[in-house]
Amino acid sequence: MMILTQTPAISVMVKRWLGKMLMVICLPMALAGLPANADSQINAATEVISKMIGEVETYLATDPGDVARRTQNIARLFDTHFDLEGIARFSAGPYWRAATDQERITYIQTMRDLMVGTVVRNFDQLSGLNFTTIDSQAKGDKMVLVRGTFNDASGKRPPISVGWRVITPGAAPAKVLDVEIENISMLVTQKQENIAIIRKNEGKFSALIEAMKSRQQSR
Amino acid sequence: MLTSPDRIARQAHFLPLVAMLFLAACSSVPETERTDPRDPFEASNRKAFAFNMAVDTYLLEPAASGYRKTIPLAGRRAVDNHIDWIGLPATTFNSTLQGRFENAGLSAIHFTINSLTLGLIDLTEDPKAVKEQDFGQTLASFDVPEGNYLMVPLLGPNTNRSLTGRFVDTVTNPVSFLKAGDSIETMQSLRTPVAVVARRANLFEPFNDVKYNSLDPYARTRSLYYQGRAGRINATIGKPTDNRETDDQFESFLESSK
Numbered sequence: 001m002m003i004l005t006q007t008p009a010i011s012v013m014v015k016r017w018l019g020k021m022l023m024v025i026c027l028p029m030a031l032a033g034l035p036a037n038a039d040s041q042i043n044a045a046t047e048v049i050s051k052m053i054g055e056v057e058t059y060l061a062t063d064p065g066d067v068a069r070r071t072q073n074i075a076r077l078f079d080t081h082f083d084l085e086g087i088a089r090f091s092a093g094p095y096w097r098a099a100t101d102q103e104r105i106t107y108i109q110t111m112r113d114l115m116v117g118t119v120v121r122n123f124d125q126l127s128g129l130n131f132t133t134i135d136s137q138a139k140g141d142k143m144v145l146v147r148g149t150f151n152d153a154s155g156k157r158p159p160i161s162v163g164w165r166v167i168t169p170g171a172a173p174a175k176v177l178d179v180e181i182e183n184i185s186m187l188v189t190q191k192q193e194n195i196a197i198i199r200k201n202e203g204k205f206s207a208l209i210e211a212m213k214s215r216q217q218s219r
Numbered sequence: 220m221l222t223s224p225d226r227i228a229r230q231a232h233f234l235p236l237v238a239m240l241f242l243a244a245c246s247s248v249p250e251t252e253r254t255d256p257r258d259p260f261e262a263s264n265r266k267a268f269a270f271n272m273a274v275d276t277y278l279l280e281p282a283a284s285g286y287r288k289t290i291p292l293a294g295r296r297a298v299d300n301h302i303d304w305i306g307l308p309a310t311t312f313n314s315t316l317q318g319r320f321e322n323a324g325l326s327a328i329h330f331t332i333n334s335l336t337l338g339l340i341d342l343t344e345d346p347k348a349v350k351e352q353d354f355g356q357t358l359a360s361f362d363v364p365e366g367n368y369l370m371v372p373l374l375g376p377n378t379n380r381s382l383t384g385r386f387v388d389t390v391t392n393p394v395s396f397l398k399a400g401d402s403i404e405t406m407q408s409l410r411t412p413v414a415v416v417a418r419r420a421n422l423f424e425p426f427n428d429v430k431y432n433s434l435d436p437y438a439r440t441r442s443l444y445y446q447g448r449a450g451r452i453n454a455t456i457g458k459p460t461d462n463r464e465t466d467d468q469f470e471s472f473l474e475s476s477k
Contacts, residue, residue: 086476089472089476090469090472118432122424125424139466139469139470140470140473142473143469143473156292165469167473177469178469180465182447182450183446183447183450184443184446184447184450185446185465188442188446188465188468189439189442189443189446191468192255192438192439192441192442193433193434193435193438193439193442194434195254195255195438196254196255196435196437196438197434197435197438199252199253199254200254200435208434211434211435212434215432215434219432
């Protein structure tokens with residue numbers, strides 16, 4: 001009888017003891033793991049930025065001035081190093097959920113083409129710029145802000161402060177989600193612009209796609 | 220020689236702004252129809268923006284383009300230095316009000332040293348040491364609410380708070396009251412238009428990108444203004460790189476993606 005009545009108490013005690021033991025074992029591991037994880041997160045982000053900058057430098061060094069070739073190179077750069085779906089979801093704001101699958105696909109494709117087109121048009125302005133990383137800061141467990149400066153080798157243009165928000169999803173490769181220029185987020189700007197267009201058109205996501213397509217055609 | 224009353228009277232160019240505020244107040248957009256909750260006067264703001272863009276197309280852009288082509292880099296730098304120098308008393312004044320005495324002292328020293336060249340040549344060792352401060356930032360440091368978004372004809376994007384700041388900075392700047400001969404007065408009267416053209420020239424490509432390549436230049440300008448202003452306000456309270464609002468947006472985005 002006594003054993004029976006004591007069983008739940010023993011069980012609770014055993015659970016508590018096991019819990020404590022697990023805490024004793026796991027806490028140092030967790031504490032040791034945190035900075036290691038943050039470090040690997042930061043390393044992955046810094047690496048993707050330096051790799052991307054290296055590729056741009058190669059493109060600039062071997063640039064024949066041909067628009068088709070530039071478009072191909074920049075498109076490859078975006079597909080490899082940028083989280084295009086993340087950019088699309090963020091920039092569409094709450095309207096992403098309301099969009100149909102086909103609208104989402106069209107939006108991602110149109111947005112990518114617009115971004116590539118913008119970089120290709122301004123490609124010559126990248127010439128002579130050197131990027132120096134200043135620091136990298138983990139923003140939560142899935143994002144790192146890599147900050148640095150673009151300096152003009154000729155000294156004609158003032159230094160530009162740039163921050164890259166890199167998604168670091170652990171097993172998957174790190175990818176760029178946003179670029180901040182002088183502390184101004186390009187993605188937040190795009191999102192607010194997109195939301196304004198959708199709201200002006202009674203919440204129709206298709207209106208945004210139409211506006212993007214007509215902008216693309218006018219270029 | 221200081222002649223504050225007649226100088227203040229000459230600030231009549233602010234009257235259209237006051238009129239604009241009243242007009243804007245008459246055409247508030249219902250909250251559900253706003254494209255941004257901070258912009259209740261969007262309809263009239265968009266009209267003011269269209270007016271500003273027309274002024275830019277026919278006046279400023281050609282002037283800025285000509286300025287870039289004709290004035291050598293050294294000359295443009297001298298103009299930029301002079302414009303920065305003129306703003307230093309406002310920085311001293313506002314830094315003092317904010318209790319940032321080091322910045323106040325530095326700006327006063329920089330102003331005094333560079334007054335030898337009327338600010339055209341920077342004689343200080345580190346011109347970036349002074350952090351520019353305006354009265355809008357001072358109001359922000361006192362937790363005065365930002366108010367609504369206002370697109371002001373000829374002045375561009377503002378909020379109630381920053382527009383008040385601009386007005387106070389203009390009427391309290393002692394350099395505006397100074398009378399010291401014809402050449403200085405000519406320089407004073409030319410200063411504003413030259414500063415506007417120089418600023419447009421310095422931002423030539425980014426400005427044109429917003430103007431010609433945006434899906435909605437008005438919405439983009441508003442977003443850029445708010446983010447840029449937030450950066451300056453953060454700098455006022457000693458957090459130059461901590462853009463909390465942007466961080467929050469990304470944090471909630473990542474949370475919703477889980």
